[in-house]
Each structure stands twice: as structure tokens, then as C-alpha cells.
Amino acid sequence: MTRITLENVTHYYGKELALENVSISFEANISSALLGPSGCGKTTILKIICGLLKPTQGKVYFDDEDVTDVPPEERNVAIVFQFPVVYPMSVERNLLFPLLRMKLPKDEIGRRVNQVSELLGIKHLLQKDARSLGPADRQRVALARAIIREPRLFLFDEPMSSIEPEKRVILKSELKKLVKELKKTSIFVTHDQSEAITFAEKIAVMTKARIVQYGTYEEIYDKPLNDFVAFFIGYPGMNILLGKVMNGRLYIDRYEVRLAEQYAMIPEGMSQVKIGIRPEHILISFQEKPNWLPVTVEALEDLGNGVGIVETRLNDVILKIKVSSSQIVEGMKRAWIYLPPDKIHLFSLSGERITL
Secondary structure (H helix, E strand, O other): OOOEEEEEEEEEEOOEEEEEEEEEEEOOOOEEEEEOOOOOOHHHHHHHHHOOOOOOEEEEEEOOEEOOOOOHHHOOEEEEOOOOOOOOOEHHHHHHHHHHHHOOOHHHHHHHHHHHHHHOOOHHHOOOEHHHOOHHHHHHHHHHHHHOOOOOEEEEEOOOOOOOHHHHHHHHHHHHHHHHHHOOEEEEEEOOHHHHHHHOOEEEEEEOOEEEEEEOHHHHHHOOOEHHHHHHOOOOOOEEEEEEEEOOEEEEOOEEEOOOHHHOOOOOOOOEEEEEEOHHHOEEEOOOOOOOEEEEEEEEEEEEOOEEEEEEEEOOEEEEEEEEHHHOOOOOOEEEEEOOHHHOEEEOOOOEEOOO
16 A cells, blocks of 8 residues: 655656656555556656656655655556557466565465456456467556566556547446456546546546646546546536626626525626536526526537437637436527536635635
8 A cells, every 4th residue: 555645746857847846645455547649648647657768857655655766576566558568478477577576486386377367357368479369468468467466566558549439438347447446546547538537436537748737537527626627527628718708797798697695795896708508407497587698509419328419609609508308409599507506616816716
């Protein structure tokens, strides 16, 4: 059970900034995810944790031990990469390879090989050449080779991305069960929020070399700290539009928007704000309703499973509204929408959440 702490970590590749002043503590014995778009610094954090990179600035701690200068072979960290890495030998010898330097008794080696091969469902493949296997089975071998060492923590760098789509769902389910059984500190790197939700108890959202929020999915979904997190989390992401503050009231264009009590006192001097509301929280009617905002219907999309998206235009802003398929009325050009006050989020023009 190892707590991983990054303290003011900054890293450059030459002159290119990869991480900027990252400070975070990944709790012991839980699974966390690093979630963000490509190039935001997720994999760089993994490499710094396992020791493949030394940060340009900052410190790395395992519990209270400073491991910033400790070489990777002494950190006892297992990392599974995006593309399955197997050695040109049998599956069994792949599993034995990390044990060679550990000087374990023969019966302990046999126990580990038997236990891990059963756990990953590859016992019938032990005598096969690992290179002859498909991507999903090669990734199982890579996972087994990581687990057999019994490391202090596990790092996963988008381990599902190279797997055939039809096998990805199965392996994802197996890996989720595996992580739960291992009861070790684990960190997943992914750009796919569905994978982050599947694997992780807590999610660190990243953008532009920084971690911008770390918490449970519910915390991040309900109270995003900025407009990037608001839009990045959820499908579709949160609608963001501009509003004006006049005489303590909030308006979208000429339409007044009701606010919940926590926003009753908008800070003085704040004349413009960003208004956020999730597509699933907007109410829509294809018949006129008093005090609802009139919008133009731009597109209708049926997502299947009884869910649809109505794309509407309010002045120059596109708003996406998630509805049940039964609400979609083909051919309608006008609609009226209502923004429930308790579902509205306010952000400053620079994107930070306004909390009152």
C-alpha cells in the first residue's frame, strides 16, 4: 500500500514544457486515473513515477520516502504500456523473466506462475510463443508479467487502446476485476472518460501540462472547478454560453435566467460570466411556454437505447440537449427551453468556477 506524491513537479523535453508545477497525492490502495487529451502530460507523469524520467524540477515521494533520485529498478513499480510488450520466447518464460533476479525458491516461482496464469486466463498458452498471440492475449501476458513480481504499485498507460474492439470490452472487464483483487495503488492513463470511470475510484483531469481537478467522478461531474473540466467530463460535455450581470440579475441576451440561492449575490463588478449547464439538465418543449427561452432547432440525433440529442441555437450559441427518443419530433424548427436554477454553474470569463 503506497501513497504517491508529486510535489511541484515541472518537466521539459528540451524547451517543450510537458508538466507545469504539478502537485498531487494519489492515495494508497485505490485506483486513480489520469484523464485528458493527447499531449497534456499524462504519460510523462507515469514515467516520472516509475523512474524512467527524472523531473526537471520537483520531488516524487512513495509514502514519506523521497524517490526522486532512486533508479527505476529499485522502485519496485510495474508499468504496462499502450502496446503489449512481450519477449521472443514462450509465455511461461515471459512470466519467469522478471523473477530471475529475485532468487526465489523453486516452489514459490511455480506458485506465482500458476496463480498469475490462472488469474489472467492464459494457463493454456504457457508453451505458446508470446509473439504469435493476438494483441489481447499479448496484453494479458504483459499484465501477468507485471503482476508476478508483486510490485508495490501498478501503472497502466492506455492498456486497452491497441486491443481489437470486440475483445476490448472483455479485457476491460477482466482488468477492472483484476485491479480490485490486487488491492494495490494503481494509476491508469487514458483519454477515454468511460475507461476512467470503469477503472478508477478517483480521476485526475489534465490539460496543458497541469492537473486541474482530482476527485471522484461524481465530484468532478457535479462541481467542475473550471469550464474545461465542465466540457471535458460528460457526453456531450457541458454547454457553455455567455451571460450578462445587470442590477444583480443574470441575463442571456435579453432573457433573464433564474438563479439558485447560492448565486443570489453575484459579486459586484462582475458584468459578464460564463453560464454552464449539462445537456441532460435542460428542459425542452416543442410548444411555446411562458418565460422559457425560444430557440431554433438545428439538428436531431438518435443515439439509440432510447436517448437522443436535440441541437438548438440560442442567438449565436449552439446548445445540445439530451432527451429521450420519444421527445424527438421530426420536422420541428422551433422549441422552448428552460434552465433549472439548481443545475446552472457559473464561471468567470477566465474559466474558474464561481463559488459564493
